[in-house]
Amino acid sequence: MEKHIITALVEDKPGVLNRIASLFRRRGFNIQSLAVGSSEQPGLSRMTIVVGGNSRVVEQVRKQLAKLIEVIKVSDLSGESFVSREFVLIKVKTNRETRGEIIQLAEIFRANIVDVAPDSLIAEVTGDEEKVESLIGLLRRFGIKEIARTGCLAMTRGERSGNGKHLL
């Protein structure tokens, strides 16, 4: 399935997340990840949403989102030049033999080891989806106990602020 990254500038009010989640559920849109946090403007949050579907579906997602009163601006980053990053914590099983190898792998991916226990360690990694997925893939054979991901964050490169095509 095609993937699209949509960013939305929304009012930071109780219930906004609920409205957006409810919209996706009701219209049967497929959210792959959703990340939200405050934006550069006080009172406004920025959401990064990864949705699956063809361009017609994604266009509906954009338009339906833009209809919500508390959504200020919606942009589809497809076709734009943008940077995307995700932050991930991975807890991997370790023992005396494997620990060194895991740390080496982590270094290659510029992942930090943030916790070490006798039989596991936690690595934190930041990167685009490809990088994150390949690290997880490599760590799998050691046994992954837990993964926590922020979901994708994205921003267009260069001058454009608010990024992408404006809908409103």
Next chain:
Amino acid sequence: MKKTGAQILCEGLIERGVEVIFGFPGGVLLPLYDTLPQYPELRHILVRHEQGAAHAADGYARATGRAGVCLATSGPGACNLVTGIANAYMDSSPVVAITGQVARPFIGKDAFQETDITGITLPITKHNYLVLETEELAQIIEEAFHIALEGRPGPVLIDIPRDVFTEEVEAEKLGITNHRYKPKTGGHTVQVEKAAKTIDSARRPIIISGRGIIISHAAQELTELSSKAQIPVTTTLLGIGSFPGSSPMNLGMLGMHGAKHANLAVNNADVIIAVGMRFDDRATARFDSFASEAKIIHIDIDPAEIGKNIACTIPIVGDARVVLREIARLIQPQTHDGWLSQIREWQEEHPLPDVEGGEELLPQYVIRKIWEVTGGDTIIVTGVGQHQMWAAQHFTCDRPGSFISAGGLGTMGFELPAAMGAKVGRPEETVWCIAGDGGFQMTIQELATIAQENIGVKVAVIDNRFLGMVRQWQEFFYDERYVATPLSGPDLMKIAEAYGISSQRVGRREEVVPAIRRAMEHPGPFIIDFIVRSEENVYPMVQPGGSLTDFVEPPSKILSLLK
């Protein structure tokens, strides 16, 4: 000066021009109800069920173009509004629903009569608010009306906790009128020019006109466009009245029970100009075989409607009136005589069924006579089912806003309270409620409201002793097994009498016109129980799941074809 939340609400409503509230009290609303007498300019109409309040506010809104207001208490009261709010949402009707909520300290504690009404109505309101700061109330009221009315209208709900009504705050208005919500009204110039060129080169053009024309007061502009380039018009159910029904350029309604020639024209068109309509599946039938050869120009103020159901060639986001005026200015005068005579041929081949009938009184005849006696000078409010379709087919509406019907949600029981709301909003107009005998009973308790407030609605019950439309489907598609569709009783004459409303039963053709006259001359409400042929069917009918031109034929026609 300090004011209570209840006072702020009342003053806010008055400031927004509200004259009438359809409401029903309850525990958390006591402080508000106690405040109401301080504001005699706010008329409160006590309904008998909150669903009635929501439909009445909806009917009021559609008849006046202003926002309709309904009020309900927390919990069960708020829940009873839900059907009415959903109905207003589907038909883009500006209803402002105010609900009481348990006091702030009790929210989230499953308090007595607490319901998460903002959660429940999330997908059926254009926006909703839970008021947590009394200081914000004035601002929220202003915003709520702005949102309900601007752009594509829709219902907005304001949930107000009991202690907000009683709290006293400095009532200086925050004065922020800088609304973020500003829908785009002017169409994109390049798109408008493209549309005009496409219309200029069209050989078989047709306009599909929806309720958006009525909402944006674009009937004049629509007529100009149609006459300048000689383009026939078909309307959606809710678009009835957007283009004069008596104009020879009006093909009538399209869709599942639309005129055959209208459906044929749509599916054979080369250019479709769809304005203020949303390609509902009852209007288009199967999406994938809809007007497959046509270039579609879709004009709507709601960008999300464009491309949602039907892909279009030229999308134009904007206000119908502004965009149509511009298009009408740009296009070349034209004639399409060949196309029109083709449509006339279809029309002659497929006339609407006869309304006179034999021995039994036909429902279509009743509708036709209401039209004749009123001269069309009335507002028609229908429920859902066969009577609704007959009203759509046989009542010729010339004025925008004179045909009010539960379209998108198809809510039985809409008719009576919505007619009541329409009459309250337009007391100078005659209002005829065309009711099904099934739907009438769903909100029949509003007869008490009508009687108590002496609201002069004229009710024509199309009494076929069946849930008619469902029975029709059972006849066609379930071998006439009439499961759970026959209705027996009640005696509507006795019902009317019990409510103190004058009434008459009519079963013969010659009684129809005198009864309609009598109802019209009677001051105040009047009910006519028209005993009509019980197994009459609505034709034309498109095969469910089929395309716009796959018609279900009446058995008599099939028999004559076999001979």
